[in-house]
Amino acid sequence: MTDKKRTIIHAIDTTGPGGAETVFLDIAQHLHLPYYDNLAIIKGHGWVEDQLKLRGIRYRIVKPYGFLSIPYYQQLYQLIRHENVALIHAHLLGSTLTYSILSLFTRLPLIATLHGRVDINPRERLVFIKQAIMRMGVDKLIAVSRDLAAYIQTRKLFPRSAIDVIYNGVDQHRYTAAAPAILKAQLQLPDDAILIGSLGNIRPAKNYETLITAVSLLKNPRLHFVIAGHKKKDLMEQLEAQMNALGVTAQMHFIGFYDNTPEFLAQLDMFVLSSSSEGFSIATIEAMATGLPVIATRCGGPEEILQHLSTGYLVPTENPEELAAAITQLLEQPELAKKIANAGKEHMRITFSLRSMLQAYQQHYFRLLHEND
Numbered sequence: 001m002t003d004k005k006r007t008i009i010h011a012i013d014t015t016g017p018g019g020a021e022t023v024f025l026d027i028a029q030h031l032h033l034p035y036y037d038n039l040a041i042i043k044g045h046g047w048v049e050d051q052l053k054l055r056g057i058r059y060r061i062v063k064p065y066g067f068l069s070i071p072y073y074q075q076l077y078q079l080i081r082h083e084n085v086a087l088i089h090a091h092l093l094g095s096t097l098t099y100s101i102l103s104l105f106t107r108l109p110l111i112a113t114l115h116g117r118v119d120i121n122p123r124e125r126l127v128f129i130k131q132a133i134m135r136m137g138v139d140k141l142i143a144v145s146r147d148l149a150a151y152i153q154t155r156k157l158f159p160r161s162a163i164d165v166i167y168n169g170v171d172q173h174r175y176t177a178a179a180p181a182i183l184k185a186q187l188q189l190p191d192d193a194i195l196i197g198s199l200g201n202i203r204p205a206k207n208y209e210t211l212i213t214a215v216s217l218l219k220n221p222r223l224h225f226v227i228a229g230h231k232k233k234d235l236m237e238q239l240e241a242q243m244n245a246l247g248v249t250a251q252m253h254f255i256g257f258y259d260n261t262p263e264f265l266a267q268l269d270m271f272v273l274s275s276s277s278e279g280f281s282i283a284t285i286e287a288m289a290t291g292l293p294v295i296a297t298r299c300g301g302p303e304e305i306l307q308h309l310s311t312g313y314l315v316p317t318e319n320p321e322e323l324a325a326a327i328t329q330l331l332e333q334p335e336l337a338k339k340i341a342n343a344g345k346e347h348m349r350i351t352f353s354l355r356s357m358l359q360a361y362q363q364h365y366f367r368l369l370h371e372n373d
Helices: 019-030 047-055 070-082 092-106 127-137 146-154 182-187 208-218 233-246 261-266 282-290 320-332 334-351 354-372
Strands: 006-012 036-042 059-061 085-091 110-114 140-143 163-165 194-199 223-228 252-256 270-273 294-297 313-315
Touching (some): 006 092, 019 047, 019 085, 036 047, 036 085, 110 354, 140 354, 146 163, 208 320, 282 334, 294 334, 313 320
Parallel strands (some): 006 036, 110 140, 223 252
16 A cells, blocks of 8 residues: 555535535545545535535445444545545534544544534534534544534534644636526516525525515515525425515525526625524625625624624624614725625635635645654
8 A cells, every 4th residue: 555645535414415525525635645635525415525526526325324333434444544544524514523533543634524513413412422522533623613613612612722723715706697687587576686595405594584575675676585495395495485474486596406596696676694603604604706795694704704894784683774784884885884894805816716725735735644644
C-alpha cells in the first residue's frame, strides 16, 4: 500500500438535496490536495448520487445495517484499508458517529462538520453514549455558524475552544445569469405578478406556517409566493389546510424540488426565509449572490449572514406581522430594496465565497495530515 496515492474520504448519511449535502458535494469536488485522491461514501441512491455522477466525483455506496452493526463497520474498515485512507471528513450526526467509531480503531484523523441543531438533538436515542463516542473520535469539530458552535457548547458536546467555525460558501459565478420566466408560464401567472420565493425542503424548522399567515395579512393579489423544496406529505397537508382556511391558496405555490437553484432564484423579485431554526442557511447566501433583497428571520445562522437594513432585512421568528411589514416596506421602497440587494451581493462575494470556505477547510486538512505523519 505504501506506493499508492493516499485517499481522503468524504462521508454523509443523507441522500436527498439540502444545504449540508451541497457543501459536502462542493468540498469533495473542489478541495484537492497534491498526492491525495478524494472518495465520497454515501449510504444509498438518490439526489446526492446523481450529483456525484454529474460532477465526476469518485464514490462508493455502503449501505448501513443499523447502529453498531459489525458487518457494516467491517465493510467500511476494509474499504479504508484498500483505499489507503489518510483523512476522513464526515458531515451530519450519522456519519460523524459512524466514523468516530472507525477513527478510534484506525487512528485516522477525523474532521466532522455539523450543520444544524438537529445534529445535537437532546432527544436522540442513546444520546450520551453517542456524544461520548464523538468526543473521543473527532479530531476537529466544525460548526457552520457561531450560533451553532455556542449551542454545541451549551449541550456540552464539545468545549467552545475545540470548535472551529467555517461559514458555508457558494460559487457566486453560478448566480449571475438571467433566466427565462419559466415559473410564471408554468404557474400561469400574469406578467406583472411579483414573485417572492423561498427555498428549502418542507419540514418543521422551515416554519412555512408563519409565511402563509403573513401572506394573508398582506392582502395583495399581485404577490405570488413560490416555495421550492421536497414535500413531506403530513406537513404539506397541514399547510394546505392552513392556506385554504386563510384564503391564500391561489397565491402560494409549493412547486416541489427545483433542480436548478440559480435558475429558480433568477426568476424571483425577493427572497424570504421564514425558518424557526437554521444552522447557517445556504439558500440565503445563494439569494444574495443572485442580487435579491433578502428578508430572513432571526433564527440562528441568518444573524451572522445579514446586517439589518444593510445587507438584508431581519425579523423575529414566528411573527407573521413583522414579516408582512418587512415585505411591504421593501415593495413600497424599491430604492431601499435595491440598496440592500447590492450590498448583500457584495458582502456575499467577500465573506461567503466557495473559495473562502475551501481555504479554511484546507488548512485543517494540512494540519491534521501533518500531525498524523
